[in-house]
Amino acid sequence: MAVTIAALAERAPEARIALTPPVISALARAGAAVIVEANAGAAAGFVDEDYVAAGASIATRANAIAAADVVACVRRPDAATLAALRAGQVVLGLLDVWDNPAELTAVADRGVSVLSFDSLPRQISRAQTMDVLSSQASIAGYRAAIVAAETYGRYFPMMVTAAGTAKPATVLVLGAGVAGLQAIATARRLGARVTGYDVRPDAREEVTSLGAAFLATAVDAVGEGGYARELTEHEAAQQRAELAAAIASFDVIIATAKVPGRTPPLLVTADTVAAMRRGSVIVDLAASSLGGNVAGSVPDAVTTTDAGVTIIGAGELAAQMAPAASDAFARNVTAVVASLIVDGALVVDPTDDVIGSMLTTAPAKEESRS
Amino acid sequence: MAVTIAALAERAPEARIALTPPVISALARAGAAVIVEANAGAAAGFVDEDYVAAGASIATRANAIAAADVVACVRRPDAATLAALRAGQVVLGLLDVWDNPAELTAVADRGVSVLSFDSLPRQISRAQTMDVLSSQASIAGYRAAIVAAETYGRYFPMMVTAAGTAKPATVLVLGAGVAGLQAIATARRLGARVTGYDVRPDAREEVTSLGAAFLATAVDAVGEGGYARELTEHEAAQQRAELAAAIASFDVIIATAKVPGRTPPLLVTADTVAAMRRGSVIVDLAASSLGGNVAGSVPDAVTTTDAGVTIIGAGELAAQMAPAASDAFARNVTAVVASLIVDGALVVDPTDDVIGSMLTTAPAKEESRS
Numbered sequence: 001m002a003v004t005i006a007a008l009a010e011r012a013p014e015a016r017i018a019l020t021p022p023v024i025s026a027l028a029r030a031g032a033a034v035i036v037e038a039n040a041g042a043a044a045g046f047v048d049e050d051y052v053a054a055g056a057s058i059a060t061r062a063n064a065i066a067a068a069d070v071v072a073c074v075r076r077p078d079a080a081t082l083a084a085l086r087a088g089q090v091v092l093g094l095l096d097v098w099d100n101p102a103e104l105t106a107v108a109d110r111g112v113s114v115l116s117f118d119s120l121p122r123q124i125s126r127a128q129t130m131d132v133l134s135s136q137a138s139i140a141g142y143r144a145a146i147v148a149a150e151t152y153g154r155y156f157p158m159m160v161t162a163a164g165t166a167k168p169a170t171v172l173v174l175g176a177g178v179a180g181l182q183a184i185a186t187a188r189r190l191g192a193r194v195t196g197y198d199v200r201p202d203a204r205e206e207v208t209s210l211g212a213a214f215l216a217t218a219v220d221a222v223g224e225g226g227y228a229r230e231l232t233e234h235e236a237a238q239q240r241a242e243l244a245a246a247i248a249s250f251d252v253i254i255a256t257a258k259v260p261g262r263t264p265p266l267l268v269t270a271d272t273v274a275a276m277r278r279g280s281v282i283v284d285l286a287a288s289s290l291g292g293n294v295a296g297s298v299p300d301a302v303t304t305t306d307a308g309v310t311i312i313g314a315g316e317l318a319a320q321m322a323p324a325a326s327d328a329f330a331r332n333v334t335a336v337v338a339s340l341i342v343d344g345a346l347v348v349d350p351t352d353d354v355i356g357s358m359l360t361t362a363p364a365k366e367e368s369r370s
Numbered sequence: 371m372a373v374t375i376a377a378l379a380e381r382a383p384e385a386r387i388a389l390t391p392p393v394i395s396a397l398a399r400a401g402a403a404v405i406v407e408a409n410a411g412a413a414a415g416f417v418d419e420d421y422v423a424a425g426a427s428i429a430t431r432a433n434a435i436a437a438a439d440v441v442a443c444v445r446r447p448d449a450a451t452l453a454a455l456r457a458g459q460v461v462l463g464l465l466d467v468w469d470n471p472a473e474l475t476a477v478a479d480r481g482v483s484v485l486s487f488d489s490l491p492r493q494i495s496r497a498q499t500m501d502v503l504s505s506q507a508s509i510a511g512y513r514a515a516i517v518a519a520e521t522y523g524r525y526f527p528m529m530v531t532a533a534g535t536a537k538p539a540t541v542l543v544l545g546a547g548v549a550g551l552q553a554i555a556t557a558r559r560l561g562a563r564v565t566g567y568d569v570r571p572d573a574r575e576e577v578t579s580l581g582a583a584f585l586a587t588a589v590d591a592v593g594e595g596g597y598a599r600e601l602t603e604h605e606a607a608q609q610r611a612e613l614a615a616a617i618a619s620f621d622v623i624i625a626t627a628k629v630p631g632r633t634p635p636l637l638v639t640a641d642t643v644a645a646m647r648r649g650s651v652i653v654d655l656a657a658s659s660l661g662g663n664v665a666g667s668v669p670d671a672v673t674t675t676d677a678g679v680t681i682i683g684a685g686e687l688a689a690q691m692a693p694a695a696s697d698a699f700a701r702n703v704t705a706v707v708a709s710l711i712v713d714g715a716l717v718v719d720p721t722d723d724v725i726g727s728m729l730t731t732a733p734a735k736e737e738s739r740s
Contacts, residue, residue, distance in 0.1 A: 045678060143520075163499045166697070189527065189560055190556075191559060278415055321523050321525075323523035323649055324525055327536070
C-alpha cells in the first residue's frame with residue numbers, strides 16, 4: 001500500500017502550498033499517493049482539476065489529515081490541526097521551530113514525527129534538494145531586485161538616447177547569502193551597477209564572480225553552518241558606521257542579512273536613511289516583527305520618508321511569487337518524502353544525519369509504518 | 371535680455387514635469403532663463419530647492435505665466451491657463467492635438483504659438499533630440515517588462531537549482547516600435563525567452579537583432595511616418611486569428627501597438643485571453659478611453675479573469691517613472707527651445723520643417739520677439 005502524503009490549505013495571507021501538480025508523478029514513482037485539501041492551491045494558481053489531472057485526490061481537510069501518513073504544509077498549522085495529528089504520522093513544513101517550541105514538542109511527545117525545514121543541515125550535500133530556505137531565498141532575492149526596479153523612478157540600465165544618456169542605477173546588496181546573490185544577479189541582469197557586501201570575507205569571491213563589486217569593511221565574522229556569527233556590540237557599531245559612509249552614494253539598497261532564529265542585525269540606521277538621496281529605494285528582506293536590517297522598515301508595508309526615500313518591508317517576498325515558490329517548495333518536500341520511503345514503507349530514522357536534524361524531538365526509537 | 375521659459379505644475383494624476391534641474395544649465399547656455407511654478411516638480415521627485423540650486427527661479431503660477439516667453443508643460447493645460455496666454459507667447463507640450471482641436475486653434479488664433487510634440491516629424495533626424503513620444507515610449511516599454519515580471523508569479527530567467535530547473539518565461543511583445551523594442555530588450559535582459567511581432571515586416575530585423583524571435587503573420591502593412599497603416603477589417607480579422615493561435619503558448623504578452631491619434635487596434639480578443647494559461651500576464655500599453663490592444667483591459671487598472679489571466683491596463687506607464695520620464699521630457703523640451711532661440715531672441719519660424727509641423731495653426735507670418 002502506498003504511503004499517503006496530504007497537502008493542506010495554509011492560513012491566509014500565506015499563498016503558497018506545499019505540494020503542486022508537477023511533483024505528483026515523482027511522488028508516485030517514489031511510492032507515495034497525494035491527497036490535497038479542496039481548493040488549497042488556489043491562491044498559488046493551482047486549481048483542484050490540475051491536481052486531479054496529475055493523479056492526486058481532493059478531500060476535505062479532516063479527511064486529508066485522517067488519510068495521511070505525512071502531512072505537508074508550508075507554515076506551522078493551527079492548533080486544531082496539530083491536535084488532530086496522531087502517533088506515527090509525520091508533519092513536515094517550515095514550522096518556525098524557534099517560535100513557541102513547546103507547541104511542537106507537545107505534538108512530538110504524542111508520537112508524531114515533527115520535521116521542520118528550519119533545522120535542515122544545509123551544508124550536507126544530500127540535503128540540498130530539500131533546502132526550502134534556499135529555494136525560497138532564491139525567489140525572494142530575485143523578486144527583491146524586481147520590486148526595487150519597479151519602485152525606483154529611473155532606469156536600472158544605462159540608456160543612451162538621441163537626447164542624452166541616463167546613468168545606470170547603483171545598487172548595494174547587503175548580505176551575500178542565497179537571497180543576496182540572487183538579488184545581485186538579477187540587478188546585474190537589468191544593467192544596474194551592483195555592489196555586494198557581506199560580513200563573511202569568503203563572500204567576496206561569490207559576489208565578484210557575478211560581476212558585482214565587493215564592499216569591504218574592517219569587521220569580519222565567519223560563523224557556523226555557513227552563516228555569519230553574531231557580532232559584538234562594538235563590531236556592530238563599527239559595521240554600521242562603515243556602511244553608513246558607503247550607503248549614501250547608492251540609489252538602491254537591498255538588505256538580506258538574516259540568520260534563522262536570530263534577530264536580524266540593524267545595518268542601516270535612521271541617520272543613514274536620512275543621508276540618502278531623494279528617490280532612493282530600500283528593500284528590507286529581513287523585515288519582521290522582530291525588526292529588520294533597516295531602521296523604519298515595516299513588514300509587508302511600503303513607507304516613504306519625508307526626504308523621499310522609499311523603504312519596502314519585504315520579509316515574505318517568496319510568498320508573493322506563490323506559483324514558483326510553491327513549485328520549488330514542493331520539490332523540496334518531495335525530496336524529503338522520497339528519503340523517508342524505504343521499500344515502500346515510511347521510515348523516520350532519527351539517526352539519519354539529515355532527518356535527525358529536522359526532527360523537533362527525536363523519538364526514543366525508530367518509528368516505521370507500512 | 372534672456373528668453374524666459376516657465377514650467378507649470380500639471381494636473382494630478384500626471385506626475386511628470388516639463389523641465390527638471392539637470393537641463394537648466396543647458397537652457398542658460400542657449401540663452402534661456404527658467405521659472406518653475408512652486409512645488410511643480412514634487413510629484414516627480416524634484417523639490418524647489420533643487421531648481422533654485424540649478425539656477426531657476428520659483429514663482430506662483432500666475433507670475434510664471436506672466437513672465438514667460440515659452441510655457442512648457444507635459445499635458446495640455448486647463449482652459450484657464452490657456453486663456454491666460456497672450457499673443458507672442460509659445461506654449462509647448464504633449465498637447466494631444468487630436469482631442470478637442472478647436473480649443474487649441476482658438477489659442478493659436480489669438481497669436482499664441484501652439485507647439486505640440488504629438489505632431490513632431492519624427493523621421494527628420496534633427497527632430498530626434500526633441501522626440502518626446504520616443505523618450506516616453508522607451509520608458510513605458512522598459513517599465514512594461516518590469517511590471518510584467520513583478521506581476522508574473524514565476525521567474526523570467528531559467529533557474530537551475532539543486533532541486534530542479536525552472537523554465538524561462540515566454541514573452542510575446544506585440545508592436546515593435548520604440549516601446550516594443552525596449553520591452554523586448556528588458557525582458558531579454560531578465561532572461562525571458564522573447565518573441566516580437568509587428569505588422570511592418572521591416573521590424574523583423576530590429577526584433578531579431580535584440581536576440582528575440584520574430585512572429586510572422588500573413589498580414590503586413592507599412593504606413594507613413596514609420597507607423598503601420600490602418601488595416602482593412604478583413605486584414606485585421608486575419609491578423610487576430612493568426613495571433614490567437616500563437617498567443618496561447620506564451621506566459622506574458624506585452625501589447626504596444628498604437629499610433630498617435632488613432633484608435634488602437636484590437637489584437638487580443640476575449641476568446642484569445644480565455645485560451646491563455648492560468649497565471650499568464652498581459653500588459654496593454656495601448657489601454658485608453660478609446661480601447662486598447664487587448665479585450666477587457668481597463669486603463670490604469672489591473673483585472674484578473676475567472677480563468678486566472680491578469681490584464682494590466684497600462685496606457686500611462688512613463689508617468690509612473692516620473693523622475694526619469696521628466697528628465698527625458700525636459701531634454702526634449704530643451705532641444706526645441708534651443709532651436710527657437712536665434713541670436714538671443716525667440717523666433718518661431720512656421721517654414722521650419724520641424725517647428726512648422728509642430729504648430730497647431732501656422733500663423734500667417736513669421737513671429738519674432740526679443
